[in-house]
């Protein structure tokens with residue numbers, strides 16, 4: 001098969017990371033077109049990435065027969081409409097997280113994927129991280145015995161979000177839980193299995209311009225296995241550099257700990273540590289920085305296209321994360337534990 005010809009829908013901040021992933025796979029894919037409703041961004045991106053074909057209306061890009069697949073990095077509110085249009089136009093889609101604004105939209109996307117038989121992959125790039133995979137491998141090998149608690153922290157401290165569509169509910173679907181928790185929810189499921197129920201609380205930081213938007217949250221999880229978990233999310237919570245994104249899993253015979261560095265560099269987890277009850281020292285596993293996850297993600301997308309079906313990070317996985325996220329909001333409102341279907 002010749003190279004997969006990609007079109008970028010949205011000249012976004014995150015597209016830069018996808019672009020690095022595309023460049024790392026230049027033997028398999030090429031970026032042939034760009035689309036953005038903002039003509040200035042479109043022109044600047046086309047110049048920077050040396051792309052000739054540009055479109056301000058994505059429907060015109062979809063009519064181009066020389067494009068095989070689309071990387072959709074528009075804001076959340078447009079994911080469903082644009083992704084469904086891409087699939088119906090015969091283009092495979094790599095769609096950014098979260099899958100959509102609602103479960104109904106996610107279902108419509110899945111229906112379009114099933115009806116067209118094309119690939120719809122979600123950009124849940126942590127699943128392509130070698131470090132997260134190492135954690136899973138250690139768990140499956142029984143290195144910490146039976147894992148029974150997981151604590152995940154994502155504490156950024158950046159007022160950037162207040163000048164961004166992320167804090168506009170009609171575009172993002174909510175606050176930090178709708179926009180950012182999805183990666184961690186997905187990884188908690190990936191490592192600990194299916195979620196049974198959640199109990200959560202959230203608040204806005206004292207300097208948030210809109211106090212109705214959650215920018216700090218705490219969620220407790222019951223997993224179907226009997227394990228329990230805690231997810232701490234915050235856009236305005238200071239934590240010392242180097243430990244503002246991390247995960248710790250405790251088992252009957254040891255602990256796995258991993259620290260993620262600066263989220264803005266999109267670095268993967270650089271070190272995974274294994275601390276065993278009966279071991280004298282901790283064992284550290286080091287992983288490459290920073291965009292390897294985006295390279296693996298594009299590689300996986302190509303594999304799916306060649307296989308004729310979505311192999312990893314399926315729309316169903318994205319839908320489940322959405323369902324958990326919606327249940328977290330339900331619990332915040334009811335102030336009770338809420339059960340997942």
Ligand SMILES: NC(=O)c1ccc[n+]([C@@H]2O[C@H](COP(=O)([O-])OP(=O)(O)OC[C@H]3O[C@@H](n4cnc5c(N)ncnc54)[C@H](O)[C@@H]3O)[C@@H](O)[C@H]2O)c1
Pocket residue numbers: 009010011012013014015035036037038041056058073074075076078082096097098123124125165179
């Ligand atoms: N995977 C990750 O870790 C990660 C990180 C950041 C953002 N994201 C996700 O990526 C998406 C984009 O986020 P961002 O902060 O990079 O966005 P952004 O605001 O930087 O860019 C979005 C772009 O989409 C364009 N756009 C909007 N509607 C359009 C349309 N109908 N047709 C063409 N272009 C359109 C806008 O003009 C803008 O240039 C979101 O879904 C976000 O949640 C994912």
